Amino acid sequence: MKNICKNCGPTSISIRKGRKECKNCENSKRRSKKNASSIGVKTFLQAAKCFAPSVSSTKFYTVVSDVHIPHHDKEAVTTVLEYVKDLRPHGIVYNGDILDFYEISRFNSGSLKKLENQRFKDTWDQGNAFLDNFMKAAGNRLEEQYWNDGNHEDRLARWIEHEGNGVFADDEAFSIPGRLKLKERGITYNPVSDKAYVKLGHLLITHGRFATKYSAAKHLDTYRHSILIGHTHSPQVFFGPGFLHPQVCYVSGHLADTKSVAMDYSSEPNAWVQGFATVAVKKSGNFSVQLHTLWDGQFEVGGTTYGE
Ligand SMILES: [Zn+2]
Ligand SMILES: [Zn+2]
Numbered sequence: 001m002k003n004i005c006k007n008c009g010p011t012s013i014s015i016r017k018g019r020k021e022c023k024n025c026e027n028s029k030r031r032s033k034k035n036a037s038s039i040g041v042k043t044f045l046q047a048a049k050c051f052a053p054s055v056s057s058t059k060f061y062t063v064v065s066d067v068h069i070p071h072h073d074k075e076a077v078t079t080v081l082e083y084v085k086d087l088r089p090h091g092i093v094y095n096g097d098i099l100d101f102y103e104i105s106r107f108n109s110g111s112l113k114k115l116e117n118q119r120f121k122d123t124w125d126q127g128n129a130f131l132d133n134f135m136k137a138a139g140n141r142l143e144e145q146y147w148n149d150g151n152h153e154d155r156l157a158r159w160i161e162h163e164g165n166g167v168f169a170d171d172e173a174f175s176i177p178g179r180l181k182l183k184e185r186g187i188t189y190n191p192v193s194d195k196a197y198v199k200l201g202h203l204l205i206t207h208g209r210f211a212t213k214y215s216a217a218k219h220l221d222t223y224r225h226s227i228l229i230g231h232t233h234s235p236q237v238f239f240g241p242g243f244l245h246p247q248v249c250y251v252s253g254h255l256a257d258t259k260s261v262a263m264d265y266s267s268e269p270n271a272w273v274q275g276f277a278t279v280a281v282k283k284s285g286n287f288s289v290q291l292h293t294l295w296d297g298q299f300e301v302g303g304t305t306y307g308e
Pocket of ligand 2: 096097150151152207230231232
């Protein structure tokens with residue numbers, strides 16, 4: 001049976017008694033402590049070393065967006081978790097609109113009917129449960145996590161600026177990193193702005209901001225970089241020319257409950273499709289993206305059906 005290293009998973013390298021890392025990880029950690037400029041570099045080198053030469057150094061990431069908690073589709077999320085358990089990703093990117101903040105949307109202010117039973121508490125409780133479940137499903141190979149705010153998280157920032165709410169500014173009780181314990185979970189927080197992105201190899205991952213018919217082409221034209229976004233709830237792929245390589249924009253789907261009151265704004269008929277993405281990144285920076293789309297709560301990958 002293979003040894004299980006906490007950094008690089010199954011490995012043929014031996015593990016000292018009472019330790020959780022293989023010898024290579026321990027040694028390279030010692031060596032790279034002074035040189036490595038970031039945790040990402042350090043852990044990547046460790047992983048690459050453990051796997052070489054018999055196991056690939058490719059890293060796998062799960063990218064989810066547009067969950068709109070607490071107005072999410074619980075069954076769809078459970079199906080995604082089933083798959084995450086099998087994938088054992090090295091990283092997770094929470095790519096915007098994970099939380100909905102319907103309860104503080106300016107569109108609803110003053111409407112007692114719409115706000116009946118809508119509570120901040122549900123957002124925080126279910127947001128924490130969502131992160132707990134993802135981290136648990138990912139397992140012991142998980143070493144990187146990123147949270148990019150989307151336009152729905154921006155509702156909180158705008159609400160804080162509204163009238164007397166400024167007294168809650170800088171208050172952990174009204175902040176996403178504070179209430180979702182992002183730091184304790186090891187999740188890098190990128191607050192809402194045009195710079196809320198993470199770069200995995202040669203691919204940028206950000207929430208996106210245009211909801212046009214040809215959103216993938218529009219984002220590629222604007223960002224001029226290979227990119228993976230969410231936001232539109234409607235998966236697309238568009239390739240465009242680039243100097244060394246063609247560039248590409250992927251749009252992943254949503255995991256919201258379309259029957260929820262908060263999703264009322266989706267006009268019928270629409271092109272909303274549930275889904276998420278798997279990103280594989282090579283040491284060279286080359287990447288490949290799989291857009292998974294859920295139909296009736298199910299999807300197929302690698303010959304397996306999830307959500308049966
Ligand atoms: Zn959304
Ligand atoms: Zn959005």
